[in-house]
Amino acid sequence: MRIGVFICHCGKNIAGVVDVKELVERASKLKDVVYATDYVYLCSEPGQKEIQEKIEELELTHVVIAACSPKMHATTFARAVKGVGLNPYLLEIANIREHCSWVHHDKPEIATEKAFRLIKAAVAKVRLAEPLEPIKVPLTRKVLVIGGGIAGIRTALDIANGGFEVYLVERTPSLGGHMAQLSETFPTLDCSACILTPLMVEAAHHKNIHVITYAEVKNIKGIIGNFKVTIEKKPRYVIPEKCTGCGDCMDVCPVIVPNEFDQGLGARKAIYVPFPQAVPLVYTLDLENCLNTQKLVVCEQCYKACGPRAINYLMEPQEIEIEVGAVVIATGFDLLPIENLKEYGGGKYPDVVTGLEFERLLSASGPTGGVVRRPSDGKIPKRVVFIQCAGSRDPEHGCPYCSKICCMYTAKQALLYKHVVPDGEAYVFFIDVRAAGKRYEEFVQRVMGEERIVYLRGKVSKVFQREDKLVVWGADTISGMAVEIEADMVVLAPAVVPSKGTADLAKLLKVSVDEFGFLSEVHPKLRPVESVSPGVYLAGAAQAPKDISETAAQASAAASKVLSLLSQKEATLEPIVAHVDKELCIGCGLCWKACPFKAITMVREEKREGKKRRRYAKVEEAVCQGCGVCMAICEKKAINVAGFTYDQLSAQVKALLEDE
Amino acid sequence: MVIRKPLNLAKFKVPKGRVIVLAERCKECGLCIEYCPKQILEYSEDYNEKGFHYPVVKAGMENECIFCLFCQEICPDFAIFSEKEE
Ligand SMILES: Cc1cc2nc3c(=O)[nH]c(=O)nc-3n(C[C@H](O)[C@H](O)[C@H](O)COP(=O)(O)OP(=O)(O)OC[C@H]3O[C@@H](n4cnc5c(N)ncnc54)[C@H](O)[C@@H]3O)c2cc1C
Numbered sequence A: 001m002r003i004g005v006f007i008c009h010c011g012k013n014i015a016g017v018v019d020v021k022e023l024v025e026r027a028s029k030l031k032d033v034v035y036a037t038d039y040v041y042l043c044s045e046p047g048q049k050e051i052q053e054k055i056e057e058l059e060l061t062h063v064v065i066a067a068c069s070p071k072m073h074a075t076t077f078a079r080a081v082k083g084v085g086l087n088p089y090l091l092e093i094a095n096i097r098e099h100c101s102w103v104h105h106d107k108p109e110i111a112t113e114k115a116f117r118l119i120k121a122a123v124a125k126v127r128l129a130e131p132l133e134p135i136k137v138p139l140t141r142k143v144l145v146i147g148g149g150i151a152g153i154r155t156a157l158d159i160a161n162g163g164f165e166v167y168l169v170e171r172t173p174s175l176g177g178h179m180a181q182l183s184e185t186f187p188t189l190d191c192s193a194c195i196l197t198p199l200m201v202e203a204a205h206h207k208n209i210h211v212i213t214y215a216e217v218k219n220i221k222g223i224i225g226n227f228k229v230t231i232e233k234k235p236r237y238v239i240p241e242k243c244t245g246c247g248d249c250m251d252v253c254p255v256i257v258p259n260e261f262d263q264g265l266g267a268r269k270a271i272y273v274p275f276p277q278a279v280p281l282v283y284t285l286d287l288e289n290c291l292n293t294q295k296l297v298v299c300e301q302c303y304k305a306c307g308p309r310a311i312n313y314l315m316e317p318q319e320i321e322i323e324v325g326a327v328v329i330a331t332g333f334d335l336l337p338i339e340n341l342k343e344y345g346g347g348k349y350p351d352v353v354t355g356l357e358f359e360r361l362l363s364a365s366g367p368t369g370g371v372v373r374r375p376s377d378g379k380i381p382k383r384v385v386f387i388q389c390a391g392s393r394d395p396e397h398g399c400p401y402c403s404k405i406c407c408m409y410t411a412k413q414a415l416l417y418k419h420v421v422p423d424g425e426a427y428v429f430f431i432d433v434r435a436a437g438k439r440y441e442e443f444v445q446r447v448m449g450e451e452r453i454v455y456l457r458g459k460v461s462k463v464f465q466r467e468d469k470l471v472v473w474g475a476d477t478i479s480g481m482a483v484e485i486e487a488d489m490v491v492l493a494p495a496v497v498p499s500k501g502t503a504d505l506a507k508l509l510k511v512s513v514d515e516f517g518f519l520s521e522v523h524p525k526l527r528p529v530e531s532v533s534p535g536v537y538l539a540g541a542a543q544a545p546k547d548i549s550e551t552a553a554q555a556s557a558a559a560s561k562v563l564s565l566l567s568q569k570e571a572t573l574e575p576i577v578a579h580v581d582k583e584l585c586i587g588c589g590l591c592w593k594a595c596p597f598k599a600i601t602m603v604r605e606e607k608r609e610g611k612k613r614r615r616y617a618k619v620e621e622a623v624c625q626g627c628g629v630c631m632a633i634c635e636k637k638a639i640n641v642a643g644f645t646y647d648q649l650s651a652q653v654k655a656l657l658e659d660e
Numbered sequence B: 001m002v003i004r005k006p007l008n009l010a011k012f013k014v015p016k017g018r019v020i021v022l023a024e025r026c027k028e029c030g031l032c033i034e035y036c037p038k039q040i041l042e043y044s045e046d047y048n049e050k051g052f053h054y055p056v057v058k059a060g061m062e063n064e065c066i067f068c069l070f071c072q073e074i075c076p077d078f079a080i081f082s083e084k085e086e
């Protein structure tokens, strides 16, 4: 055994605290270590080359690299050692940056000692390492995209254009997501529908895309390369293949209810399309508001009016089973409910509206045809107060983060308001204006320079009603004055939160979420569109608040990851899986009960002459995630996770604890 | 919760009917009153020739019939129907 130890300075990140020369000297004395050295940046091209050259020159059999977190560069270094023929599982990384120099920068001596122990532990562990080969499994060349907003549509199109089949599942009756609700988009003021609708139509007509609307993912089993998905299609009570989208049913329907798509500012019938450009253009009967119930058909107006007889009051939910090799989650966002914003009169005064409601009022296809009107009395508001950061950057509302899009859309809305009400006045309360995007600052500057648009830096303390006006009390922190504005309408920019159901979906797919419920990526810089669950990718606002440009970019990135997976012959899995020692296993089944992934089955031995057939545990390698729960529970030490065996971990712990 | 009325209600038309009751045919089975989806019917104060209370449209709900014709369909005695109002 010939072990080489390579210690990285990481510039000053490590070497500024830890005494690397001392580490080299002490490491070279460890058992089986034949070479130890330090280098300024091991991850750099010459750094990797140095490692490769020494492996060849000194015929190293095992390598320890003491550097940053393996989360950062494990793959980089694995590739480097593999390049010169060393099995990458004979490489061990000691994290002496995040786990040492960064956290102990004020105690360099202790840090050096800890760094040495970490290296010593890594050497102890690698001495017992075995070479491993990746596990190959067959790959289903189809993809599931969950969420039919701009993120889901973009991802689906990119994958489909690459030649693979995509199932695009959307919860509501139409594709489009929030972007379909917007009037015009910053910073170019393109009409939102004009950019989006063609993409929706393209997706619907693409020969590789199956658009499944008004449906939800009910269950997902399996792993990268081979997921089994159950999709539940809610009953539309209209047969899609027959509906021509003529709308005759809607004309005769006697039930009028608020339209969710218009945020309740417009109406719809009980049989409806959410908006005229909906894709697919198939009507949906909403049984909750229809005069009929599951048991009793009272009204048949739409049935009688429908020429092609597309309506079926007895439709049942339908389950579809599909198999895919990869999943993209693009479930988008919601806004913090307006009722949570009581200090601004949210949920109390009808003329306190959200940004999304204001988009519907500005939209030419909205309930007012693009004329801004007050919800209370339909009058055109002459003075509008915009309040940014309504809930965002505010720990009290559980959203200490910046929602990122509000500064920009508020500026846009103030400008669009001035376009439709030229003599109107707009006041914008802001904490800071964050306009860090291409041409964003220029856009905001242009809005700020408009006549009768006034930006006030400060927070609003209270909004209340006085006769038919809304009184806004705030502080202008620049002049240091308290301000009172009598407004006709108040527009809030509520915090962006993950869309309803994200948590359940994350659980189903074993994807982690951050403390606010947004889906987590593996690494923000190195693997920004991959979830921790292999084969599951992220796109759009489900991962964090973002605007359309960023969403589209991330969606294409997710698609490219999927494409590179699907262009492989087989799916490759990490060989870090559990192995059973049949001789030691007594077939007690403890691990079988404990395994969270159901990777273990209990089987009986083949016939043995004269002897009883023994029961033992068997691991399905393609299902095992290498979590190690089985290993911890086994009383006989009969099950071990490759690369992290009981002996390896014991040696590691022992090396950490013992003094020299 | 704010109860906001949609701003474009005027654009939405619903069919309207006028309920006509043939009081003398009614035998007070009550099906129409029970099942009218808009609940616009109630029993009359007075009796018909046969001695039954027959359905009448509740005061103030004269414009609420939506012409679904369910009453017409379930009435066993053909005693109620609705006429489309244009
Ligand atoms: C008021 C306002 C104004 C804005 N103005 C602009 C602008 O001018 N310019 C700009 O660049 N950006 C703007 N944005 C931001 C823009 O809306 C987002 O960037 C964009 O909508 C994000 O797209 P998405 O597909 O990730 O999410 P979404 O648009 O939220 O789409 C997600 C889709 O997934 C569906 N879904 C959710 N859960 C499930 C599930 N479990 N199963 C199946 N389907 C599901 C939803 O129904 C929805 O259709 C604005 C946002 C707001 C709120």
Ligand code: SF4
Pocket (backbone or CB within 6 Å): A238, A242, A243, A244, A245, A246, A247, A248, A249, A250, A283, A305, A306, A307, A308, A309, A310, A311
């Ligand atoms: S009348 Fe029939 S075909 Fe026309 S939109 Fe309604 S369900 Fe579809």
Ligand code: SF4
Pocket (backbone or CB within 6 Å): A249, A252, A253, A254, A255, A270, A271, A285, A286, A289, A290, A291, A292, A299, A300, A301, A302, A303
């Ligand atoms: S059956 Fe329901 S959806 Fe159809 S017209 Fe009557 S109320 Fe409307």
